[in-house]
Amino acid sequence: MPETTTGALIYQILELLPFLKELPEFLHIPMLMFVTGLIPVTVISLVGLVGVYMERKVSAFMQIRLGPMEYGPWGTLQTLADGIKLMGKEDIIPREADKPLFILAPIAAFVGVFLLFIAIPFDRDIIVVDLNVGIFYLAAVASIEVVGIIMAGWASNNKWSLLGAMREAAQVVAYEIPVGICLVTVVIVSGSFSMVDIVEEQKGLFLNWFIFRNPVMWVVFIAFIIASLAELKRAPFDLPEAESELVSGFHTEYSGMRFSIFFIAEYGAMFVASALIAILFLGGYYTGIPFLDNIDGILGILIRVGALFGKAFAFLFLQMWIRWTLPRIRLDQMFYLCYKVLVPFGFVAMIITAFWQMVLPGDGFMSLGWAPGLGK
Amino acid sequence: MGTYFREIYKVSKSIVTGMGITWRYFVNAKKRIVTIQYPHEKAKIPSRHRGTHFLETEKCILCYQCSNACPVDCIYIEGSRDGTVSGSHQGKGASLTRFSIDYGLCIYCNLCCEPCPTECIHMGQQFNLVSTRRDEMMNNLLTDKVYNEADHKFVVGKRAEIDHLAEEKKRIKAEKAKAAAAAKKAAAAKKAAEEAAAGDKPEAKEAGAAKPAAKAEKPAAPAKPAAEAKPAAKPKTDSAPKAEGAAKPAPAKPKADPAPKPDVKAEEGAKPAAPKAPPAKPAPEEKKEADKPVTESKESAKPGDDKKKEDDKGSSSGPSEEEKKS
Ligand code: SF4
Ligand code: SF4
Numbered sequence: 001m002p003e004t005t006t007g008a009l010i011y012q013i014l015e016l017l018p019f020l021k022e023l024p025e026f027l028h029i030p031m032l033m034f035v036t037g038l039i040p041v042t043v044i045s046l047v048g049l050v051g052v053y054m055e056r057k058v059s060a061f062m063q064i065r066l067g068p069m070e071y072g073p074w075g076t077l078q079t080l081a082d083g084i085k086l087m088g089k090e091d092i093i094p095r096e097a098d099k100p101l102f103i104l105a106p107i108a109a110f111v112g113v114f115l116l117f118i119a120i121p122f123d124r125d126i127i128v129v130d131l132n133v134g135i136f137y138l139a140a141v142a143s144i145e146v147v148g149i150i151m152a153g154w155a156s157n158n159k160w161s162l163l164g165a166m167r168e169a170a171q172v173v174a175y176e177i178p179v180g181i182c183l184v185t186v187v188i189v190s191g192s193f194s195m196v197d198i199v200e201e202q203k204g205l206f207l208n209w210f211i212f213r214n215p216v217m218w219v220v221f222i223a224f225i226i227a228s229l230a231e232l233k234r235a236p237f238d239l240p241e242a243e244s245e246l247v248s249g250f251h252t253e254y255s256g257m258r259f260s261i262f263f264i265a266e267y268g269a270m271f272v273a274s275a276l277i278a279i280l281f282l283g284g285y286y287t288g289i290p291f292l293d294n295i296d297g298i299l300g301i302l303i304r305v306g307a308l309f310g311k312a313f314a315f316l317f318l319q320m321w322i323r324w325t326l327p328r329i330r331l332d333q334m335f336y337l338c339y340k341v342l343v344p345f346g347f348v349a350m351i352i353t354a355f356w357q358m359v360l361p362g363d364g365f366m367s368l369g370w371a372p373g374l375g376k
Numbered sequence: 377m378g379t380y381f382r383e384i385y386k387v388s389k390s391i392v393t394g395m396g397i398t399w400r401y402f403v404n405a406k407k408r409i410v411t412i413q414y415p416h417e418k419a420k421i422p423s424r425h426r427g428t429h430f431l432e433t434e435k436c437i438l439c440y441q442c443s444n445a446c447p448v449d450c451i452y453i454e455g456s457r458d459g460t461v462s463g464s465h466q467g468k469g470a471s472l473t474r475f476s477i478d479y480g481l482c483i484y485c486n487l488c489c490e491p492c493p494t495e496c497i498h499m500g501q502q503f504n505l506v507s508t509r510r511d512e513m514m515n516n517l518l519t520d521k522v523y524n525e526a527d528h529k530f531v532v533g534k535r536a537e538i539d540h541l542a543e544e545k546k547r548i549k550a551e552k553a554k555a556a557a558a559a560k561k562a563a564a565a566k567k568a569a570e571e572a573a574a575g576d577k578p579e580a581k582e583a584g585a586a587k588p589a590a591k592a593e594k595p596a597a598p599a600k601p602a603a604e605a606k607p608a609a610k611p612k613t614d615s616a617p618k619a620e621g622a623a624k625p626a627p628a629k630p631k632a633d634p635a636p637k638p639d640v641k642a643e644e645g646a647k648p649a650a651p652k653a654p655p656a657k658p659a660p661e662e663k664k665e666a667d668k669p670v671t672e673s674k675e676s677a678k679p680g681d682d683k684k685k686e687d688d689k690g691s692s693s694g695p696s697e698e699e700k701k702s
Pocket of ligand 1: 445449483
C-alpha cells in the first residue's frame with residue numbers, strides 16, 4: 001500500500017484527539033476510520049447544500065427569476081428544508097425491483113464520491129492520504145460511481161432506468177479516454193502522480209500554474225473541463241437522465257432519502273471535478289501571489305483552503321452556467337465530440353507537451369525568461 | 377479536414393455567444409427579474425378588474441335591478457322599502473336585511489353593475505376566493521364577510537317584520553287611494569279645475585300603481601321605485617350636456633364666461649342646473665369621479681342638506697361668478 005506523508009490528516013487527528021489513544025487497541029483503527037470518514041461526509045454534505053442552493057439561484061437569475069425566497073434570508077435554508085422533506089418521505093421500493101441491488105445502488109454511488117475526497121489536497125497537510133499514485137487513484141475510483149448507477153438502473157426494473165444506466169456506462173467509458181489523456185499530460189509536466197507534489201510544483205507566481213506551462217496546455221485544460229462535464233453527466237451531457245426522453249433516467253424509481261443520496265453524490269462529484277481542475281491546472285490551494293502563499297500558521301492555512309474552495313466554486317459556477325445555457329446534445333454528437341475531437345486534440349497536445357518538456361524542462365514560460373525566477 | 381476545423385470553430389463560437397447572453401442576464405438579474413413574491417407583494421390590479429363585488433349600502437334603493445339582471449341569479453336581496461326594519465342595514469330609503477352573492481355561481485360578468493340606478497354596486501379588486509366548503513362561497517356584501525349561520529337566522533327572523541311593514545303600507549295606501557279617488561270624482565265634477573288636477577296627476581298615478589302593488593306583494597316593491605325613478609331620471613338625461621360641464625368645474629367656467637346671454641335667463645338656467653348637474657351620470661368612464669356627484673345629487677336633491685362637498689361648491693361657484701358678471 002502507498003506510503004503516507006508524515007503530515008497526513010490521519011496522524012494530525014491522532015494528535016488532536018488524545019482520547020483516541022486511551023481506547024483499547026483493537027478500536028484504534030475503526031475509530032480513526034470513523035473520524036476521518038466524517039470529514040469527507042461533512043464536506044460532501046455541505047458542498048451539496050451550498051451547491052444546490054447555488055444552482056437554483058444561478059438558474060433563476062439566468063432566467064430572470066428570483067429562485068427560492070421563502071426560508072431564511074434569500075431562501076438560504078430552502079435546501080435544508082427540502083432535505084428534511086426528503087427524509088420524511090415514504091421509502092418506496094418497486095415490487096418487481098431487485099431489492100438488495102436497489103438498496104445498495106445509492107450507497108455505491110455515494111461511496112464512489114466519498115473515496116474521491118480522500119485524495120484531494122485542501123492544503124499541504126490537509127489531505128486524508130497523500131497517495132503517491134494520487135491521480136491514478138482518482139481516475140480509478142471515479143468509475144465506482146458508475147457502478148452504482150448501473151446497479152440502480154438494473155435493479156429498478158424499469159426501461160427508462162435501464163436505458164439511462166446504459167447510456168451512462170457508454171458515456172463514462174468513452175470519456176475516460178480524454179480524461180486519462182489530460183491526466184497523463186499533467187503528469188508529464190509535473191513529473192509526479194502525487195496530488196500534493198502536483199500542487200507544490202505550481203507554487204510561486206501564477207505564471208507557474210500548469211495551464212501556462214506550455215502553449216498547448218490550455219487545450220488540455222478545456223478538453224478536461226468538457227470531459228469532466230461528460231463524466232459528471234451534467235448538461236449538455238445529461239443523456240443518462242434526459243428528462244424529456246427518459247423521465248429521469250436511472251433514478252426514475254428512487255424517492256426520498258435514496259434519491260437525495262444520489263443527488264448529494266452528484267454535487268459532491270461536481271465539487272471534486274471542479275477542485276481537480278483547479279489542482280491540475282490552476283495552482284490548487286495556492287493563490288498565485290507569492291507573499292500570500294508564504295504566510296504560515298492558521299492564517300496561511302485559511303488562505304490556502306479558501307483559495308482552493310474559491311477556485312472550485314468558480315468552476316462549479318461554470319458548470320451551472322454551461323448547464324443553463326446549452327441544450328442537451330444528441331448521443332451521436334456526444335460520441336463524435338469524444339472520439340473525434342477530444343481524443344485527437346488531447347493526443348496532439350500530449351505529444352507536444354512531451355517534446356516541450358524534453359527541450360525546455362523546468363518552469364515553462366519562466367525558463368524562456370519571461371518572468372525570471374519570481375517567487376520560487 | 378477543412379470542414380472539421382470549421383465546424384469546431386463554429387460550435388465554439390456559438391457556445392461563447394450563448395454563454396455571453398446568459399452571463400449578461402445573470403449579471404443584470406437585479407434589474408430584470410420579473411418575479412412577484414405573490415403572497416407578500418401583489419401585482420397592480422387594473423382599475424377595471426372584475427373581482428368580487430362591493431356595495432355602497434347607503435346608496436342602495438332596493439330596486440332589485442341587479443338581481444334581475446344577473447344571468448345566473450346569484451344575488452340574494454331581502455329588505456323593505458316600506459319602513460325601517462330594526463337591526464338592518466340602511467340603504468337610501470330602504471332597509472336591507474340581506475344582500476349576498478353566491479360566488480360559487482357568479483361568472484363575474486359585470487351585468488349586475490350596469491343597470492343599478494344609483495351605481496352603488498361595483499366589481500372590486502379582490503380575487504382570491506378560496507374556501508374549503510361550498511357555503512363559504514356566499515358573501516355578505518353588507519358586512520363584506522362570509523354569509524354565515526347568524527346572518528341567515530337574522531334574515532329569516534326579519535321576514536315577518538318586512539311583511540308586516542308591507543301590510544301597514546298597503547293599508548295606508550289603500551286609504552290614501554280611496555281619498556284620492558274621492559278627490560278625483562270631485563275634480564272631475566269641476567271641469568274648470570283641470571289645470572289644477574294636472575299637478576295632482578303624479579300622485580294619482582302613484583295611487584294607481586299602489587293598487588296592483590296591493591295584489592302582488594313582492595313585484596310591487598320594484599315596480600314602485602321604478603315609477604318613482606323614472607321621473608327622477610328624466611331630468612337627469614335632459615341636463616346631461618350641461619352636467620358634463622358642471623361635473624368638471626374647470627371647463628364650466630370658460631363655458632359660463634363667454635356666454636353673457638340674456639341676463640336673467642342665464643341666471644335662472646344656471647341655478648337649477650347646479651343641483652341637477654351632479655345627478656346626471658357623466659361620462660361613465662370616469663367612475664371614480666362619477667361616484668361622488670351621485671351621492672351628492674341624491675342628498676342635495678333634498679333642499680337644505682348639510683352635506684355639501686367640494687364638487688358641489690365648485691359647481692355652485694360657477695353660477696355665482698356669472699351673477700357677478702351679469
Ligand atoms: S357579475 Fe354577473 S353573475 Fe356575478 S352577480 Fe353580477 S350579474 Fe350575477
Ligand atoms: S340595482 Fe343597485 S340600488 Fe338596486 S338593489 Fe341592486 S344594488 Fe341596490
